[in-house]
Amino acid sequence: xxxxxxxxxxxxxxxxxxxxxxxxxxxxxxxxxxxxxxxxxxxxxxxxxxxxxxxxxxxxxxxxxxxxxxxxxxxxxxxxxxxxxxxxxxxxxxxxxxxxxxxxxxxxxxxxxxxxxxxxxxxxxxxxxxxxxxxxxxxxxxxxxxxxxxxxxxxxxxxxxxxxxxxxxxxxxxxxxxxxxxxxxxxxxxxxxxxxxxxxxxxxxxxxxxxxxxxxxxxxxxxxxxxxxxxxxxxxxxxxxxxxxxxxxxxxxxxxxxxxxxxxxxxxxxxxxxxxxxxxxxxxxxxxxxxxxxxxxxxxxxxxxxxxxxxxxxxxxxxxxxxxxxxxxxxxxxxxxxxxxxxxxxxxxxxxxxxxxxxxxxxxxxxxxxxxxxxxxxxxxxxxxxx
Ligand SMILES: *Cc1c(COP(=O)(O)O)cnc(C)c1O
Numbered sequence: 001x002x003x004x005x006x007x008x009x010x011x012x013x014x015x016x017x018x019x020x021x022x023x024x025x026x027x028x029x030x031x032x033x034x035x036x037x038x039x040x041x042x043x044x045x046x047x048x049x050x051x052x053x054x055x056x057x058x059x060x061x062x063x064x065x066x067x068x069x070x071x072x073x074x075x076x077x078x079x080x081x082x083x084x085x086x087x088x089x090x091x092x093x094x095x096x097x098x099x100x101x102x103x104x105x106x107x108x109x110x111x112x113x114x115x116x117x118x119x120x121x122x123x124x125x126x127x128x129x130x131x132x133x134x135x136x137x138x139x140x141x142x143x144x145x146x147x148x149x150x151x152x153x154x155x156x157x158x159x160x161x162x163x164x165x166x167x168x169x170x171x172x173x174x175x176x177x178x179x180x181x182x183x184x185x186x187x188x189x190x191x192x193x194x195x196x197x198x199x200x201x202x203x204x205x206x207x208x209x210x211x212x213x214x215x216x217x218x219x220x221x222x223x224x225x226x227x228x229x230x231x232x233x234x235x236x237x238x239x240x241x242x243x244x245x246x247x248x249x250x251x252x253x254x255x256x257x258x259x260x261x262x263x264x265x266x267x268x269x270x271x272x273x274x275x276x277x278x279x280x281x282x283x284x285x286x287x288x289x290x291x292x293x294x295x296x297x298x299x300x301x302x303x304x305x306x307x308x309x310x311x312x313x314x315x316x317x318x319x320x321x322x323x324x325x326x327x328x329x330x331x332x333x334x335x336x337x338x339x340x341x342x343x344x345x346x347x348x349x350x351x352x353x354x355x356x357x358x359x360x361x362x363x364x365x366x367x368x369x370x371x372x373x374x375x376x377x378x379x380x381x382x383x384x385x386x387x
Contacts, residue, residue, distance in 0.1 A: 015192050015261060019257050019259075022073050023065075023070035035063070035251070037063050039247060042055070061247055063247035067222075067253055069081075070254065071222055075197055076191075077197055077204070078226050082223050082235055084222065085245055086207070086209065086219050086220065087111075087205065087206065087207025087220075088113055089221050090223040091221070091223075092117060092243070093237040093241075094205050095154075097151075097183075097233060098151045098152045100125040103130065105130045105132055105152070105175075106118055106130075106154035107164070108134075109160070109161070110156050111156065114154070115131075133164065134156065134166045135165060140171055144175045149179050150178060151181065152183055153172075155171060155182065156188070157184070158189070158297060160188060160311075161349045162359060163297060164296070165296075165304075168184070176200065185206075186204050186205070187206050187207040188311060189305060189307075190212065190260065192307070194306070202225060202226070202230060203230060204223070205224075207340075208253050209221070211260065213252060213256040214259070214260065214342060215341060216342070216343065217252060218249045218256070220249045221245075268308060268310050270310065270376060271309065271368040272289065273377075274366075275291055275312055276291075276292070278380070282317075283322075283385070284314065284317070285317045287312060289308060289309075289311075310340075311366065311368070316362065318362075320350065323363070326383050327346060327348060329383035333345065333346055333376070333380070338367075339367030341367070342370050344369035345366075346365065348363065348364050349365050350362075
């Protein structure tokens with residue numbers, strides 16, 4: 001059994017301690033230090049089941065709880081997080097809060113599958129989808145009001161892959177004034193760097209696949225809500241759709257989460273150093289990272305976030321062919337989609353026909369890992385010099 005303490009009981013501990021200490025079994029003589037993986041689809045039960053009694057694996061699983069409690073505490077939510085089969089399953093649950101015929105406002109550079117899902121909602125449920133530049137605060141504030149009030153404002157900040165930074169508190173206030181819910185995809189920042197509930201967000205989602213699990217061996221998602229009714233609706237969606245996580249995945253994600261603070265600290269330091277060096281390299285046309293003083297997102301990120309994240313945008317001189325040649329010339333950096341693992345990966349986003357056409361064709365999205373920064377730089381420098 002894990003500790004059932006209210007998340008706020010642990011408020012005094014810093015996030016770097018919480019990732020290590022939260023979600024542990026009770027300290028009784030002979031108890032394991034790590035929670036167990038329970039492999040059972042059903043549980044002994046007869047008569048009318050009591051509230052919270054283990055019953056059936058699609059409804060609830062004790063192996064989820066330590067991770068759910070830990071992530072809930074890290075995000076500062078009054079409820080534990082809810083785990084889902086993937087980040088997209090969590091996003092589908094969150095977007096189910098938009099009623100048929102409602103209006104959804106979302107970043108034009110949101111995660112591409114989120115954009116694809118919004119289109120699906122438009123086609124199937126008549127949801128009116130409006131895309132905005134999330135960094136253009138005036139445009140977003142207008143879009144949540146006109147031509148009619150939005151049902152939900154969806155926010156990613158920084159965006160994937162363009163790294164635009166939103167003015168979160170201002171957007172949340174404007175959306176609430178218009179009667180809209182606010183959902184935030186906090187995958188890029190992690191709760192160590194940004195806690196959207198502190199700015200009034202209603203729903204927070206994660207692709208746990210990325211930084212939270214962190215080792216490129218798990219596909220998993222999570223959604224959180226402070227409001228009792230919203231939390232109950234997210235929970236019901238998971239049970240009704242069966243979009244549940246496997247016990248091993250959640251156990252691995254908790255194991256990965258134990259080192260989140262160290263990984264994020266190192267990856268962010270590496271990213272900022274590489275951004276600085278790349279910006280000075282003659283083969284580079286543009287680098288995007290909010291740590292750079294000249295980056296359009298720098299001021300906001302410095303004000304609203306506890307760090308600048310570890311994703312870089314890079315555009316070499318020479319167009320998409322040069323970008324592809326750069327990827328091919330790398331030996332340590334892994335060419336692969338996805339992000340947030342211990343290893344550094346990169347890809348040219350427009351290699352996907354589904355990527356937004358406003359993402360430049362030569363843009364490389366780089367997920368900076370926790371390797372030695374000098375090794376990462378040497379590999380990049382030799383590849384850039386070869387162009
Ligand atoms: C990867 C990603 C998702 C989707 O998560 P999956 O776990 O792959 O389903 C959603 N949002 C962002 C920002 C992502 O990077």
